[in-house]
């Protein structure tokens with residue numbers, strides 16, 4: 156894939172306008188998922204020298220690509236090859252205590268999906284799936300070493316696969332004969348085991364690959380961690396904006412915003428309500444979704460949901 160087509164940003168104008176509602180004073184914004192630099196670019200274009208951006212990505216290729224593309228803003232952007240789940244440690248090392256905004260555009264870039272090892276079931280590559288090469292666990296290791304129970308949990312919870320037992324039995328039988336090394340080792344097993352139509356096969360493979368990817372990259376745990384940390388990091392009036400592509404991620408964001416925007420929390424005694432101070436104000440009663448035009452121009456945007464909240 157050409158690096159010029161690294162990634163088409165999704166809902167970028169909507170995300171950045173939630174984030175930058177205030178433009179005066181010193182602003183520190185964290186773009187936790189730099190990718191092809193679409194969001195960071197828009198933040199820099201819409202602010203002046205008072206705005207510093209900390210742009211994080213697990214993927215070194217994203218950092219290198221965007222560093223080149225955004226050279227004109229290099230004095231305002233600090234690039235970090237790391238995990239947004241470690242945002243407190245990252246900002247601590249930069250001696251930053253508070254931020255005005257945090258934006259996350261979850262998932263993977265088009266470049267990763269199409270050109271990096273293990274993500275696409277259409278190409279035969281090593282079964283890796285690590286966005287962060289410093290992580291140890293790969294998809295092939297999961298398939299070759301995890302117990303049936305652990306495998307079933309991954310496919311059921313992250314891939315929404317009904318009869319996961321049949322799949323995990325096929326995997327554990329196959330690995331006795333030959334270890335899983337490449338993407339086609341897995342796709343061929345599925346094709347042998349399930350004689351299904353091409354369309355259903357594609358949907359099924361997409362679910363299986365997605366489930367493995369979520370587990371390899373600890374995507375849900377990292378999201379929960381960064382949400383919790385954002386409450387300590389955001390200054391009052393600061394905003395958090397999350398774009399997600401998977402119902403499990405969207406549910407985590409929705410519930411977190413709901414929990415932290417409540418005025419009252421029921422105590423042990425049902426007749427007594429213990430007062431709690433809300434930490435967030437929800438800015439999106441319903442998630443913002445891409446326009447029909449954006450979906451036509453970029454089909455990858457079709458499942459996107461944006462939610463935003465303000466620290467109060």
Ligand SMILES: C[S@@+](CC[C@H](N)C(=O)[O-])C[C@H]1O[C@@H](n2cnc3c(N)ncnc32)[C@H](O)[C@@H]1O
Nearest residue numbers: 164188190191192193194212213214238239260
């Ligand atoms: C959908 S892309 C972001 C695209 C970006 N908004 C743009 O406009 O080009 C998601 C990016 O987040 C990165 N990513 C995913 N999980 C991460 C994590 N826990 N920490 C840091 N980066 C992560 C991926 O490597 C990928 O580059």
